[in-house]
Amino acid sequence: MPGSDQRRVARAAAAASRTLADLLWPPRCGGCDLPGRLLCEKCAAALPRIDVTDACPRCGAPDGSRGCAECGGRDFAFAGARCGGSFEPPLSRLVTLHKDAGELRLTAVLAHLLRTAAGDWTDWAQAAVAVPASPAAVRRRGFDHGALLGAAFAAESGVPALEALSARSRQDQRGLGASARARNARSAIAPVPGVAVPPRVLAIDDVFTTGATLDAATSALLEAGAREVRVLAVARACGGRL
Numbered sequence: 001m002p003g004s005d006q007r008r009v010a011r012a013a014a015a016a017s018r019t020l021a022d023l024l025w026p027p028r029c030g031g032c033d034l035p036g037r038l039l040c041e042k043c044a045a046a047l048p049r050i051d052v053t054d055a056c057p058r059c060g061a062p063d064g065s066r067g068c069a070e071c072g073g074r075d076f077a078f079a080g081a082r083c084g085g086s087f088e089p090p091l092s093r094l095v096t097l098h099k100d101a102g103e104l105r106l107t108a109v110l111a112h113l114l115r116t117a118a119g120d121w122t123d124w125a126q127a128a129v130a131v132p133a134s135p136a137a138v139r140r141r142g143f144d145h146g147a148l149l150g151a152a153f154a155a156e157s158g159v160p161a162l163e164a165l166s167a168r169s170r171q172d173q174r175g176l177g178a179s180a181r182a183r184n185a186r187s188a189i190a191p192v193p194g195v196a197v198p199p200r201v202l203a204i205d206d207v208f209t210t211g212a213t214l215d216a217a218t219s220a221l222l223e224a225g226a227r228e229v230r231v232l233a234v235a236r237a238c239g240g241r242l
């Protein structure tokens with residue numbers, strides 16, 4: 001089946017399953033559980049958005065544009081980072097419901113935040129590569145939230161999604177310190193052999209905590225042919241919280 005037909009069938013199937021899900025489990029706000037919509041007006045207004053002009057250009061932390069306590073002294077392989085908002089309620093709740101409770105209808109909401117955070121980077125980028133979830137996490141959850149987010153961001157932004165990274169099993173990053181995260185992440189992400197990676201790439205993840213996972217993803221993308229990688233995350237968890 002040609003690619004465009006495949007995409008049409010996939011879109012129709014996704015729309016049908018969304019309709020069914022809406023009938024069986026009517027949408028509730030991911031921020032406050034109010035029935036009716038996936039994100040109510042109050043929670044949409046309360047999202048702790050990060051203004052890119054005030055944020056740290058290296059790690060995307062809020063208010064870090066003139067000196068950043070989050071990433072000072074640390075080297076990253078990526079050239080810059082932008083994040084949609086702080087990992088605080090109601091955004092943290094949306095991210096957690098999406099990933100850990102399988103509320104996949106939130107993928108579009110999170111992808112929209114990513115698109116907003118990306119700004120003019122979507123004109124620069126030639127591909128968007130999502131950080132894949134570990135095989136153990138995919139088995140546990142039944143889906144790869146990273147791949148879903150990457151595909152939804154591509155649909156929203158027009159930057160083509162590229163599945164250029166593979167994940168090996170690793171320890172969950174939550175609860176690990178910065179150096180343990182870096183070691184753990186580096187051993188877990190590798191380029192997919194034979195995938196041509198263009199020079200300018202956006203690496204995508206749901207949460208930027210220490211940057212270790214996105215740094216490892218960047219190193220793998222540079223190894224696979226990228227010349228510059230910028231990173232985008234839905235949420236920025238500051239102070240190593242998660």
Ligand SMILES: [Zn+2]
Nearest residue numbers: 029032040043
């Ligand atoms: Zn709400």
Ligand SMILES: [Zn+2]
Nearest residue numbers: 056059068071
């Ligand atoms: Zn910073």
